[in-house]
Amino acid sequence: MSNETASAKRHVHVACAIIERDGLVLSALRKASANLPLKWEFPGGKLEPGEELEECLRRELIEEMGVEIAVGRPLTPATHSYENLTVTLYPFVCSITAGEIVLYEHTAITWLPPATLHELDWAEADFPIIAEYQQSVLAQPAA
Ligand SMILES: Nc1nc2c([nH]c(=O)n2[C@H]2C[C@H](O)[C@@H](COP(=O)(O)OP(=O)(O)OP(=O)(O)O)O2)c(=O)[nH]1
Numbered sequence: 001m002s003n004e005t006a007s008a009k010r011h012v013h014v015a016c017a018i019i020e021r022d023g024l025v026l027s028a029l030r031k032a033s034a035n036l037p038l039k040w041e042f043p044g045g046k047l048e049p050g051e052e053l054e055e056c057l058r059r060e061l062i063e064e065m066g067v068e069i070a071v072g073r074p075l076t077p078a079t080h081s082y083e084n085l086t087v088t089l090y091p092f093v094c095s096i097t098a099g100e101i102v103l104y105e106h107t108a109i110t111w112l113p114p115a116t117l118h119e120l121d122w123a124e125a126d127f128p129i130i131a132e133y134q135q136s137v138l139a140q141p142a143a
Pocket residue numbers: 012014015016034035036040041042043044045046085087089123124125126
């Protein structure tokens with residue numbers, strides 16, 4: 001049997017951080033040389049064996065951006081099948097508690113108001129997460 005059958009497709013579990021600061025949200029641009037090149041994503045990465053999602057996210061943010069985060073409310077996990085890979089994303093709303101961002105993995109970052117997040121060229125797995133996040137934030141009464 002070929003290795004390219006649907007059943008052979010790798011499935012990865014990825015925690016990702018919707019980082020809020022002063023009413024804006026951080027998005028990060030993947031490298032041109034990466035899988036899903038030059039797509040926007042939320043920082044984070046693959047869950048390691050035995051690791052909790054929140055622990056994974058705190059580790060990834062130190063590794064990718066050199067910052068410590070507080071992990072807040074979870075959003076609904078989203079599963080998407082790319083051509084060669086199935087990804088389940090576990091999103092959490094987060095904030096930076098220590099450190100200044102240094103880009104160890106990404107090409108760029110940007111801070112946007114929630115309402116305009118969808119205008120970037122996102123990795124497809126993020127579409128439902130962005131929609132849910134926008135709905136949750138924009139539904140809140142003004143302070
Ligand atoms: N961190 C993150 N990954 C995402 C998002 N959306 C999305 O489809 N992904 C995909 C891209 C990758 O295939 C996978 C995350 O894996 P990763 O960040 O640990 O690994 P990578 O592909 O950048 O690099 P590698 O370690 O596999 O070489 O999930 C997102 O919003 N954030």
